[in-house]
Amino acid sequence: MSNTANTLKIHTFTCAWCGLTATKTASDGSLRNHCPSCLHSQHVSDHVEGGPSECDGRMSPIAIAVLRTGDWMLIHRCVRCDELTSNPVCADDNQLILMRMAVRPLAQPPFPLEALGSL
Ligand SMILES: [Zn+2]
Numbered sequence: 001m002s003n004t005a006n007t008l009k010i011h012t013f014t015c016a017w018c019g020l021t022a023t024k025t026a027s028d029g030s031l032r033n034h035c036p037s038c039l040h041s042q043h044v045s046d047h048v049e050g051g052p053s054e055c056d057g058r059m060s061p062i063a064i065a066v067l068r069t070g071d072w073m074l075i076h077r078c079v080r081c082d083e084l085t086s087n088p089v090c091a092d093d094n095q096l097i098l099m100r101m102a103v104r105p106l107a108q109p110p111f112p113l114e115a116l117g118s119l
């Protein structure tokens with residue numbers, strides 16, 4: 001019985017933001033480091049030094065980046081130390097939040113759109 005609980009703990013994590021218990025591997029077999037529901041992550045590995053991070057801060061999804069291959073990357077920023085990370089989007093990630101983040105810059109252009117018409 002304790003065996004089952006241990007296995008469950010190794011293969012799942014609890015989202016620090018929405019409390020969802022998620023598996024560490026996505027449905028397509030890729031490793032997941034963020035919550036599939038709210039897309040928040042946790043700063044547990046140091047991306048500069050490659051080792052585990054002492055920070056443990058919450059990482060908010062802030063943007064989408066598209067690689068040359070067409071793959072979508074999710075950009076996270078740590079709310080505690082401001083470190084930025086990028087991670088591949090998983091097949092079962094919340095598509096509504098992904099789309100909302102992808103169109104946000106288009107919905108809030110830093111210049112008047114009318115200027116484009118006179119180019
Ligand atoms: Zn979550």
Ligand SMILES: [Zn+2]
Nearest residue numbers: 043055078081
């Ligand atoms: Zn951090």
